[in-house]
Amino acid sequence: MTIRQLRAFICVAQTLSFARAGELLHLSQPALSLAIRGLEESLGGRLLSRTTRSVRLTPEGATLLPLALRLLAEWEGTTDRLRQRFTLQQGHVTVAAMPSFAANRLPELLTRFREAHPQIDVTIHDVINEQVLELVTSGRVEIGFCFEPETMQPYGFTSLFDDRFVAVVAASSPLAQKTSVSWKTLSAEPFITLQRPSTVRHLLEQSLAAAGHDFAPALECHQLSTVGSLVAAGLGVSAVPALCGDQMQRMGARCLRLSGPIVRRRVGLLTRRDAELSTAAHELMRVALGAIAERGSMPASSGR
Secondary structure: OOHHHHHHHHHHHHHOOHHHHHHHHOOOHHHHHHHHHHHHHHHOOOOEEEOOOOEEEOHHHHHHHHHHHHHHHHHHHHHHHHHHHHOOOOEEEEEEEOHHHHHHOHHHHHHHHHHHOOOEEEEEEEOOHHHHHHHHHHOOOOEEEEEOOOOOOOEEEEEEEEEEEEEEEEOOOHHHHOOEEEHHHHOOOOEEEEOOOOHHHHHHHHHHHHOOOOOOOOEEEOOHHHHHHHHHOOOOEEEEEHHHHHHHHHOOEEEEEEEOOOOEEEEEEEEEOOOOOOHHHHHHHHHHHHHHHHHOOOOOOOOO
16 A cells, blocks of 8 residues: 555545546546556455446445545655654754853854754753763764763764863962963862762873872862852862853853863764764754854863
C-alpha cells in the first residue's frame, strides 16, 4: 500500500467517478485504474465495484475509506511537521554548557538564535565541564559548549576561541590597582578555587605544577559564582577563565592579566562524530560560530 494508491482510492471513493477523480488528481484513466488495481492486489480483494454506468464501494472498500482518510491525514501531518523542522519553522534542540559559558556567552547566542527562529525550542543543561562530555557521549544532548577534551574519541570538536585565565581580586585589594599580576604574587594571598573534579581546578593544578608553583587553596567551593562572591568579600584571590571576567566584575571583584605561567584552554562546540545533527542543531552551531567571529577570537575580559 502506497500513499499514491490511497489518494487514488479516496478520490474515487468520494467522487464515485474515475473520470472526475482523474481530473482532480491530474492522472490519466489508465494510471488511475493501475493505482486502484495495485491497491486491491496488495490487500487481496476488490474495493470498488465498477460498471459502465456507475462506481460503488464494496463492503471492504467502505471499511477502508475512513481508515484511509485517517492514514492520509497522519501522513500529511507528519510530512508537514518534518518539513517545518527542515525549514526551521518548528523543532527542538538540546544543549549542554559548562557554567562559565552558560552564564556569560550562551544568553547572547540564544538571543540571536531565538530572534531568527522563535519556533525552535531549546533545552539547556548547565552542568560542569565533565558532565557536558557525558551528556554528549550518551546522546542526551546534541551540542556541548565546553573546554576541548583531552581525548577526541568519540567527539567532534569545533573551536570557538582560546580562553586565557585571569586573576580575580577584591576591589579593595592593593592588587586591584594593577593591570597585571604574576602567579608568584597571587599565590602569596589566600587562594579560592573550585573543588575537584572541576576542569578549572585540574587546569590550574596541572599548569602550576609544570611551572614549579605550589597550589594550596585556602577556600574551595563548587560554583564559579561563589568564587566571585568570596573574592569580592575580601576573603582571598582566585584565577578563572577570562570567559567569566564580566561575571566576576559584576560581583564587585576585579580581573587582572595573569602571567608566569599563562594558563589557557580552548573552548568550543562538542558533538558526537557518529551522530547526525538535527537541522536546528546545525543552525545553532552556525549562529554560535558567527557570533564568536564578530566578537573576536578571545573573550572581552582576557586582558589582551
